[in-house]
Each structure stands twice: as C-alpha cells, then as structure tokens.
Amino acid sequence: MAENNGIQDQNFKEILQKTHDSTVQIHAEISRIIADLRPTQLDTLGLVAAIRQHIYSNVASRGINVHFDLDNVERQLLPEEELSIFRWAQGAVGNIIQHAQAENVEVSLKQREEKLILTISDDGKGFEIDRLTEMREKGRGYGLLNMKERMILIGGSCSVQTQPGEGTTVTAELPLFGRELVKK
Numbered sequence: 570m571a572e573n574n575g576i577q578d579q580n581f582k583e584i585l586q587k588t589h590d591s592t593v594q595i596h597a598e599i600s601r602i603i604a605d606l607r608p609t610q611l612d613t614l615g616l617v618a619a620i621r622q623h624i625y626s627n628v629a630s631r632g633i634n635v636h637f638d639l640d641n642v643e644r645q646l647l648p649e650e651e652l653s654i655f656r657w658a659q660g661a662v663g664n665i666i667q668h669a670q671a672e673n674v675e676v677s678l679k680q681r682e683e684k685l686i687l688t689i690s691d692d693g694k695g696f697e698i699d700r701l702t703e704m705r706e707k708g709r710g711y712g713l714l715n716m717k718e719r720m721i722l723i724g725g726s727c728s729v730q731t732q733p734g735e736g737t738t739v740t741a742e743l744p745l746f747g748r749e750l751v752k753k
C-alpha cells in the first residue's frame with residue numbers, strides 16, 4: 570500500500586494495512602451482492618430492451634455482428650420470470666464471448682399465443698454436446714446446467730443445439746397459458 574510509506578510506527582502500519590485489506594474485501598463482496606440482485610435495466614427498460622442492451626454492449630461491442638428479431642412481449646410475466654430469462658440470456662452471451670469465436674450472432678424472441686421462445690445463435694466453433702458430462706466431472710460446464718435449471722424452475726425449458734464447426738443455438742421456452750395482457 571503506497572499510502573503508508575512515510576509511517577514509522579510498525580503497529581500502526583499493520584493496523585492500517587489490515588483496514589485497507591478488509592475495505593477492499595468488503596467492496597468486492599458488496600459488488601458481488603449487487604450484481605446478484607435484479608439488474609435495474611429490467612425495471613427501467615423492460616425485459617426485451619434489457620436483453621437487447623446487454624447483448625449490444627457485450628457482444629456487438631466486441632465487433633461481432635448481431636442481428637435482433639425481437640417481438641414485444643404482450644403477456645404479463647412475473648418479475649422472477651423476467652429475471653430468470655434475463656440471467657439465461659446473460660449465460661448464453663457469456664458462453665459466446667468466452668468460447669464461440671463467432672462472427673455473427675442472431676437473437677430472436679417470439680411471442681406466440683401459448684409460449685415465449687428466446688433463441689440465441691452463433692456461428693462460432695460449436696462443441697460436442699456429449700462431452701458435457703465429462704466436463705462436469707472436471708468441475709466445468711455448469712453454466713449451461715444453470716441456464717437449464719433457471720428455466721425449469723419457472724416452468725419453462727432450455728435446449729442446446731450444437732456440433733463442432735457448426736455454431737451453437739440455445740433456446741429457452743416459457744409457456745404463457747392464461748397470462749394477462751400487458752396494460753399499456
């Protein structure tokens with residue numbers, strides 16, 4: 570710590586160092602807690618625009634072409650459903666950035682009478698889906714599992730279509746039976 574260079578008292582120096590270390594740790598912890606909470610864009614922009622913005626600033630900003638085809642969501646979703654779908658999309662985006670080496674990404678959100686379908690496709694390197702179990706034994710490959718669990722918890726589903734060299738498509742579906750129309 571540069572700030573305590575001029576201090577002679579060893580005891581005081583140690584206390585100062587410890588205080589500094591715990592402040593850094595608390596800051597990291599608070600940042601993590603805030604990141605786990607509901608992202609403010611969900612409330613300020615709504616689900617569709619929040620997804621668009623997240624993908625725009627994380628994928629398009631890296632020079633990857635992004636094509637959006639997003640329906641308006643006209644059926645009322647619960648706040649936790651919106652959060653799960655947003656987190657799901659973040660998981661897909663994270664994988665594209667980390668693994669895909671894609672040039673193009675397509676994001677489609679379709680609202681049908683009875684379900685919502687969100688698809689995120691990339692034209693990157695793809696992977697062997699059969700090797701996921703093997704990866705999990707080595708402590709990796711939990712991102713896709715979390716994405717799937719998130720969707721199942723809200724009564725939806727998640728599927729992955731991929732092959733080495735063939736890009737990757739992840740799809741989330743949420744049934745919309747009996748949902749109220751969104752009030753304008």
Ligand SMILES: Nc1ncnc2c1ncn2[C@@H]1O[C@H](COP(=O)(O)OP(=O)(O)OP(=O)(O)O)[C@@H](O)[C@H]1O
Nearest residue numbers: 664665668669693695696709710711712713714737
């Ligand atoms: N879009 C993608 N393009 C290419 N490979 C992918 C893509 N998504 C996932 N993968 C492959 O599938 C593996 C499993 O992905 P998953 O998200 O489950 O775990 P991870 O990304 O390795 O770890 P974590 O998500 O926990 O950081 C990845 O390690 C990667 O090899």
Ligand SMILES: [Mg+2]
Nearest residue numbers: 663664712713
């Ligand atoms: Mg991942």
